[in-house]
Amino acid sequence: MHAAFLAALERIVRRDAILRDETELLAYESDGLARLRERPGLVVLPNSAEEVQGVVRACHEHGVAFVARGHGTGLSGGALPVPGAVLIVLTRLNRILDVDIPNQRITVEPGVVNLEVSRSVGAHGFYYAPDPSSQQICSIGGNVAENSGGAHCLKYGFTVHHVVGLELVLPNGEMVHVGGSAVDLPGLDLVGVLVGSEGTLGVVTKATLRLLRIPETVRTILAAFESTEAAGNAVSDIIGAGIIPAAVEMMDRLTVEAAEAAVHPNFPKAEAVLIVELDGSSAEVHEQFRVVEEICHRRGGTDVLIARNDEQRARIWKGRKAAFAAMGRVSPNYYVQDGVIPRTKLPEVLRRIRELEVRSGLRIGNVFHAGDGNLHPLVCYDEGIGGQGELAEQVAAEILTYCIDAGGSITGEHGVGADKACQMPKMFGAADLETMLLVRSAFDPRGLCNPGKVFPTPRLCGEVPGPYRQHPVERAGLAERF
């Protein structure tokens, strides 16, 4: 780091908001994808949007790359530091700025924790719909960057459906406002582009979100099945009956075992456990719940458990939401994938995954958002055993090819990040990627903002597969500077 750049930073933030000490930097070397590690050049912890702007402007002026980081729970290495670059950590921007219940809006800083939003309006009977399993620890800024989803997104949509306005510091240090608190403000839908752009287009400093009324009735059913196919058939029947549940989640034997060991939800020990939740008006929920129950029985569901009260429902969800973290109980290491398939392809893809399990010798747990076809295969491995880490990585990559073969996507909610950038050409052609990079060039012509994420580069991917061409910024050597 150049002294002039450091001096510039010190004029913007307090000295103790700049971390340079090796041991201090250690905590920021990776995000939720611990397998990937890099040492950041330095870490800054700004305290306000103005300080963020100052830091970004200094980066721009000195040609230093930067990476935004929320609470570091991302699972695709999106907040992985870039060597020599500044890591801008937004945890201190954690204020709720405005609550407007009559208009169903809330404006927050990016470091506010997801669950905090719902907590702050719950007493008024409202909540914030996107509910990633990490909602107690992840930030709204991270959610915006990843377009995070959750179990209840089947009915209520993802982060992008609930963000109406953003304040953003552009990579050149300018601050702009896109969207607002009213809907349909004229202009291009830049909110729609920014949500899910994985921190590559700027740093979000404020977000205005839509709040929803807590539904009148919620009913939750859990049923055990003797195979994931049988559970999958039940899901098809439910959708076929014209019912859009609030959530449909499935766990297989391995993930149920892990959850049981970690949080004791008392799930039945079965090949597949299906959780279906309906919410909405009482009249609708009661009638449709009856249909769901009938379908579960007809498709061979046993051990049917209907949550009788909030506490029972909370226990079911605790078991489901703990599934990732609980894998630590059954395997020293695991690798989470996030592929998506058209829901009807579930049996075929699960069969291929099971064959792969046998072939590779690695155990693969499955927990997924069955309603929207978002799989979360958990590939178990032991870092202590030579070569297993690499094998797990190969197995995970192969699962993604099954998803693509089935017409799906390599990521449903965790993002491409550094993890899957090299897989992008399997899903998109050269022209598709080049067109997306036009957007990038409009926002970040110098390629300083979270470089090396989302899009494949020769440095990361070696010989980039397929006919992918270099972005002009890369060709000019700018993006490869760091």
Added chain:
Amino acid sequence: MADLLQPASVDEVAHALAHASRAKLRVAVHGGGTKVGWGPPPPADVGISTRRLDAVVAHRYGDLTATVQAGATLAAVNRELARHGQWIPLDPPSADRATIGGIVATNDAGPRRHRYGTPRDLIIGIDIVRIDGTAAKSGGIVVKNVAGYDLGRLMTGSFGSLAVITSATFKLYPIPAASRTVVIDVSEDARLKGSRHLTDTRSASLSGERPFDRLDAVVSSLLASQLTPTAIELETKPLRLLVRFESIEAAATEQARQATRIAESNGAGTTIVAGADETALWEAHERRAWEDDGAVIKLTLLPKDLSATLAWLASTGEAWEMIGRAGVGALLLRVDGDAAAQARVLKDLRARFAPGRGSAVLVRGSEALKALVDVWGPPGDSLPLMRAVKQQFDPEGLLNPGRGPFGL
């Protein structure tokens, strides 16, 4: 009149655009032509119509998704999807003529956006052709997908200024089994109606701000309730709300009853409508904003600012009418009178909104009016960014020149 090309394949679109860009010809894109009045007509050397690209490419009913070409009309697509009891739950005006491409390009939606949102909320994948003839896609055929930038949302509301949309993939919904609409009359206090002892002063106050307060009270109570309407629509002649519930029979009727109670407790009169009467009611509602003469303004605001805006309009002394999504804050305002008066209303209206809290875009107006006002209104601080995006996609400004938001 410029030449009008009618390509029948994506390749033909690409070929036509590549040729146009090499020859530096300005291109105007046409769908169903239902919104050509929106914004100034682009000066063009060649027109491209998407009309012949009208196929429903795939209806994956088990997955609740469909891929449709841009030139297909919404009505035709929904007729096809209905064979499996599903639909794209969008209801902009003139669905029989409005094309999928045009609806996406304008992000147009109707009353049901209260529940289902706009095209940007339903689109999961898009195919486009850039001005240089490059065909590209983003998203895909799965409802959940965060791989790469979301070009689908970038195209929604772009008014065709960035690329030609050739097809789009949507997530679908099951068509609800039953429907009820509660007509809520807030124009006078139903509790006093029929009373012969109304004093003159009282009737005067009834025609003044009171009905708008009542409107506000009813809308606020509906939004604060746990009812799940698919639409909360305003009409101002007479001042009333149409609140629709679509679900299974038992739920639609029960919710309509509850809405009635909420409205009545706020002093409004109610009628529940079903069947053919309900269909007719909504058809008449859809025509309202566009049928009569006058300038039409698309107005967006926060729901809580609606009644004050109405009261202010009433105080201007101009003749006007408003319809639209009261619960969402997306409305259409029709203003009669001469261009000078219309311009005054539009400007004063814009001045009422703090940045981000509202907008007023002129979507239909005489040349005289357009000479007096800016169609789009104040752009905010992100306009340079929008220009940068346009510059990247269409560096020479050949595609739908001047037609994009703020003349992009």
